Structures are given as C-alpha cells and as structure tokens.
Amino acid sequence: MSTPKATPEAAPTWPDVRGRFGAYGGRYVPETLVTPLEELEHAYAEAQADAGFHRELDFLLRTFAGRPTPLQFAERLTAHLGGPQIYLKREDLLHTGSHKINNCLGQGLLAARMGKRRVIAETGAGQHGVATATVAARFGLECVVYMGTADMERQRLNVYRMRLLGAEVVGVESGSRTLKDAINEAMRDWVTNVRTTHYLLGSVLGAHPYPQMVRDFHKVIGAEARAQILADSGRLPDLLVACVGGGSNAIGLFHAFLEDAGVKMLGVEAGGSGHKLGEHAARLAASTGFAGARPGVLQGTYTYVLQTDDGQISTTHSISAGLDYPAVGPEHALLAEQKRAEYTAVSDDAALDAAHTLARLEGIIPALESAHGLAEVIARAPKMRRDEIVILNLSGRGDKDMDILARLL
Ligand SMILES: *Cc1c(COP(=O)(O)O)cnc(C)c1O
Numbered sequence: 001m002s003t004p005k006a007t008p009e010a011a012p013t014w015p016d017v018r019g020r021f022g023a024y025g026g027r028y029v030p031e032t033l034v035t036p037l038e039e040l041e042h043a044y045a046e047a048q049a050d051a052g053f054h055r056e057l058d059f060l061l062r063t064f065a066g067r068p069t070p071l072q073f074a075e076r077l078t079a080h081l082g083g084p085q086i087y088l089k090r091e092d093l094l095h096t097g098s099h100k101i102n103n104c105l106g107q108g109l110l111a112a113r114m115g116k117r118r119v120i121a122e123t124g125a126g127q128h129g130v131a132t133a134t135v136a137a138r139f140g141l142e143c144v145v146y147m148g149t150a151d152m153e154r155q156r157l158n159v160y161r162m163r164l165l166g167a168e169v170v171g172v173e174s175g176s177r178t179l180k181d182a183i184n185e186a187m188r189d190w191v192t193n194v195r196t197t198h199y200l201l202g203s204v205l206g207a208h209p210y211p212q213m214v215r216d217f218h219k220v221i222g223a224e225a226r227a228q229i230l231a232d233s234g235r236l237p238d239l240l241v242a243c244v245g246g247g248s249n250a251i252g253l254f255h256a257f258l259e260d261a262g263v264k265m266l267g268v269e270a271g272g273s274g275h276k277l278g279e280h281a282a283r284l285a286a287s288t289g290f291a292g293a294r295p296g297v298l299q300g301t302y303t304y305v306l307q308t309d310d311g312q313i314s315t316t317h318s319i320s321a322g323l324d325y326p327a328v329g330p331e332h333a334l335l336a337e338q339k340r341a342e343y344t345a346v347s348d349d350a351a352l353d354a355a356h357t358l359a360r361l362e363g364i365i366p367a368l369e370s371a372h373g374l375a376e377v378i379a380r381a382p383k384m385r386r387d388e389i390v391i392l393n394l395s396g397r398g399d400k401d402m403d404i405l406a407r408l409l
Pocket residue numbers: 097098099100127202203204243244245246247248249250322323367369370395396397
C-alpha cells in the first residue's frame with residue numbers, strides 16, 4: 001500500500017446545487033419555507049467562505065466543547081476479542097456528553113451571525129435539546145425546545161437540564177407524542193417566526209441545506225481521527241464503524257475517509273426487538289431481513305423511510321432513543337446505493353450486552369446508541385485478522401441511559 005497522504009484527498013462534492021445526494025435529499029417543503037431555506041443556504045455558504053467564522057468555531061470547539069477528542073486504543077477489549085486492533089474515537093468526552101455539541105455550536109454561531117436572536121429545536125430523548133439549550137445559553141439566545149409529552153415523561157432529567165439552562169420546553173400532545181411529532185411542531189413555529197428564529201436541526205436530516213450543513217459541522221470527527229491514526233499506527237484503518245440514527249456521527253467520522261479506497265465503512269442501525277415493521281428502526285439494513293423501508297419523503301427530504309404498504313409512516317422501536325426514527329440521512333441512502341458504506345442492524349439485547357462489556361473491560365459506560373456499533377464490532381472481530389485496524393465512533397456516554405442499563409444488574 002502506498003503511504004497515505006496526511007490530509008484527505010478532496011472529498012466528493014455532493015450534494016449538488018439542488019441539495020441532492022444522487023437521487024436522495026432535496027427540498028420538499030411548503031412554499032412558506034422555501035425563502036427561509038434559501039436564506040439559510042446563502043448565509044451558510046458565506047460563513048463557510050469566511051476564515052473568521054472557522055476561527056471562532058474552532059476556538060469554541062477547543063475551549064468550550066473539549067476538542068480534539070482522543071483516539072484511544074482499546075487494549076483490553078482488543079485482547080479479549082482476539083481480533084483486530086480496536087480504537088475508540090472518544091466523542092463521549094465532549095461537553096453535554098456526545099458529538100451533538102459540534103453541530104449545535106456551528107448552527108448557534110451561524111444563527112447569531114444571521115442576526116437571529118431565537119433558536120428552536122426538536123428533541124426525542126432530550127440530548128439534542130440539552131446541547132441546543134447549552135449553546136443558546138453560551139451565546140445569549142432565546143431557546144424553545146419541542147418535545148413529545150411521552151418523551152418528557154421518560155426523560156425527566158433532561159427536561160430539568162434544559163429548563164435550568166434557560167430554555168422553554170414545550171410539550172407536544174399530537175400523534176405518538178414523540179420525536180416525529182415534535183419536529184412537526186418545530187416546523188410550524190419556524191414558519192410563523194422565521195424572521196427572528198433559526199431552526200437548529202439535530203441530525204443530517206430535513207430539507208437542503210441541513211443534511212450538508214450538519215455533516216460539515218461533524219466532519220471534524222473524521223478529520224481528527226484520520227490524523228490521529230496515521231500518527232499512532234502509521235497507516236489508515238481497515239474499517240470505520242458508527243451507529244446510525246439520522247446519521248450525523250457516522251457521516252462525521254466517514255467523510256474524511258471517503259476517498260481512501262481501502263477504508264471500509266459500516267453504519268449500524270437499531271435492530272430493536274424483531275424484524276417486523278414497528279419493531280425496529282433499520283432503514284438501510286433491509287438486506288439483513290428488516291421489513292418496511294423504501295424511498296419516500298419525510299420532513300423535507302427524499303430518503304429511505306420506514307412505511308406501511310400504503311405509505312403511512314411506520315412506528316419504530318429501539319431501546320436507544322437516539323436511533324429511534326423512521327428516516328435516515330439522504331447521504332447515507334446514497335452511500336448504501338453506491339455500496340461505499342455497508343449498513344446493518346443490531347438488536348436491543350446485543351447493544352445492552354456490548355455496553356456491559358465495554359464498561360467492564362475499558363472503564364467506559366457508552367451511550368446505548370454507540371453500544372450498537374460496538375455490538376457489531378464484537379460480532380465481527382473473530383472473523384477479522386489481528387493486524388487489521390477498526391475505529392469505532394463512541395458517539396456518547398451512557399449517563400443518560402443508566403435507568404435502562406441498571407436493569408441488567
Ligand atoms: C443522538 C445520538 C445519536 C444518533 O444521532 P446521529 O445523528 O445518527 O449521530 C447517536 N449517538 C448518541 C450518543 C446520540 O446522542
């Protein structure tokens with residue numbers, strides 16, 4: 001193998017000007033949102049071209065969020081599995097406990113730059129809401145977070161955190177009273193208050209430019225990991241692994257490696273409690289037997305969506321709230337189609353076991369989302385060579401999941 005370049009080759013230039021990743025992505029929104037999305041697209045392009053914006057964001061990522069995060073060799077886990085060399089990208093060490101702060105700082109800074117003094121967000125388990133409320137407090141912005149009332153009951157502690165940080169948490173009573181309903185409500189607010197308000201979307205979902213913008217704010221994960229593995233082992237990894245909810249932590253890790261042909265990529269979705277529609281949240285892992293995903297439009301973007309035969313959005317299930325959503329980021333739909341990345345799904349039980357294993361062997365309690373990625377690494381390790389290198393994105397820490405993890409004991 002030739003010596004890899006220290007910085008990645010120019011990454012692919014998608015999305016195209018219409019916000020398309022191949023056939024996926026785009027902008028499927030009511031008329032009233034077209035102008036605000038165009039305004040956001042232009043403001044983002046301007047910020048991207050401004051060295052001052054990047055300097056300020058880098059400064060905040062270092063001094064407020066805790067970047068760069070370590071790339072840690074998981075010595076005891078590697079020895080225990082007897083397979084490849086396993087490295088952990090420690091996004092769990094960031095402020096507020098996960099990678100989500102990368103995107104919130106980027107969009108918060110952009111909102112302030114656009115003169116918007118109010119940010120709104122949707123949240124499922126509350127993790128994105130907490131990260132948004134944190135950034136709003138840091139920048140002195142008004143903050144409203146929409147959350148399904150079913151989720152509010154399940155995630156009381158995060159509701160208190162958001163309120164302590166000065167955010168208003170608005171309970172949503174419609175539909176299944178969960179994330180998808182909270183997104184609908186946030187969209188309604190945005191339409192009404194768009195002059196003063198930025199919608200701080202939490203993953204690589206929604207209408208253009210969100211999937212591109214959120215990806216760009218997370219690219220730092222892979223850029224760091226690539227330089228770190230080259231410094232540590234002198235070569236590129238053989239396999240990258242990350243869990244996929246909307247897909248932001250995964251694309252954040254993958255992006256810097258897309259032109260490195262020898263680096264395989266694996267996204268791990270929620271296999272939930274079974275293969276039937278409603279029992280899982282596997283959108284791209286259909287080839288492994290999970291029912292119900294086909295291309296469709298949800299919340300502004302064309303992508304793989306879990307739906308019934310007549311096109312109604314399906315309910316989903318995962319033990320891990322961050323993976324429990326019926327659609328996946330459009331860039332992942334393209335990477336799956338191109339077979340540049342592979343997607344699979346892992347059950348609730350396997351994720352719980354994996355969390356337990358990491359706690360005992362490495363002294364790290366992972367978020368249940370991240371534990372899905374780990375479970376697949378554990379499953380594949382026996383089939384891999386000892387000289388192969390795997391990087392697993394440890395997207396978050398497990399404090400928020402202690403109620404569920406405690407059931408194991
Ligand atoms: C929200 C969350 C995820 C899922 O979101 P992606 O956009 O797929 O990254 C994964 N891990 C953690 C810890 C999360 O909080």
